[in-house]
Amino acid sequence: MTDKMFENNQVSMIGEVVSEFQFSHEVLGEGFYMVEVSVNRLSNYADYIPLMVSERLVDTQQDYTGQLIHINGQFRSYNRHEEKKNRLVLSVFVREWEFVDELEENEKTNQIFLDGYVCKDPVYRKTPLGREIADLLIAVNRSYGKSDYIPCICWGRNARFASGFEVGSHIQVLGRIQSREYVKRINDDETEHRIAYEVSVSKVDFLEDM
Structure with missing residues (x-):
């Protein structure tokens, strides 16, 4: 069952480390x-x-700032309580880490596969x-009864x-993880620059559950 959970959320990424490590939390x-990587797009x-x-x-x-790494892992979420409401926080949980010398030509540097369920109306x-755009929020099952909630954008x-798609639809998506800056209005006189993370979908399939 654990292997199945890892199969439904797969990230492969090659990028340059652009920050030092910052302590997040401890478990047992x-x-x-936390550390940040820069991943180039074709553009x-x-x-x-x-x-x-x-x-x-x-x-x-x-x-390791400036070094090129290849990681495999999962795109995960958790809710952080702030400003009297919950905010969805996303990051890639790394399962494999490897230093690389250089990128090979035409090598894919940012790939994600998700198998999950639509949990909000598109x-x-x-x-x-x-240009046509559709925003999805997908719930992807994780071990121990947990789920990750991943925002996706289709074109x-x-x-x-x-x-x-209806709420509860079982779908699979292929794409890439992207970052996007936006301005959050705090009140009438204050705004805050933030970064959102989402999956830019290149392929989406609807699955008929048996």
Whole structure:
């Protein structure tokens, strides 16, 4: 069952470490740390993705800024309580970490596969230029009865297809993790710059559960 849980949420990513490790929390004597990687898109824009790493996987006391790494893991979420409400916090939980010397030509640097269930009605819209977009929130089962809630964004034909999904629909998606800056209004006089993380979907399939 545990292997099945790992199969439904798979991330593979190659990027440059752009921060030092910051302590996050401890579980049964095992420390977990946050570190950020920069992953280039084909457009030369870079996504900045937070990783959660165990101190037993890599020496978290070292500074690896500027080094290229290849990681495998899962895209996970948890709710953090702030401003009298919960905020969804996302990061990649690293299961494998490897240093690499250079990128091979045409090597995929940012891939994710999710097998989960639609947990909110899709939000379908068109941009002023007519581009179709659909926002999804997918619940992906994890071990010990937990679930990760992953925001996804679909484009074009995929957006039109996804707009017909119902809550509870079983789907699979392939895509990449991307970061996006936005401005959060705190009150009438105050705003705050934040970064959102989501899956940009390249392929989506609807599954008929038996």
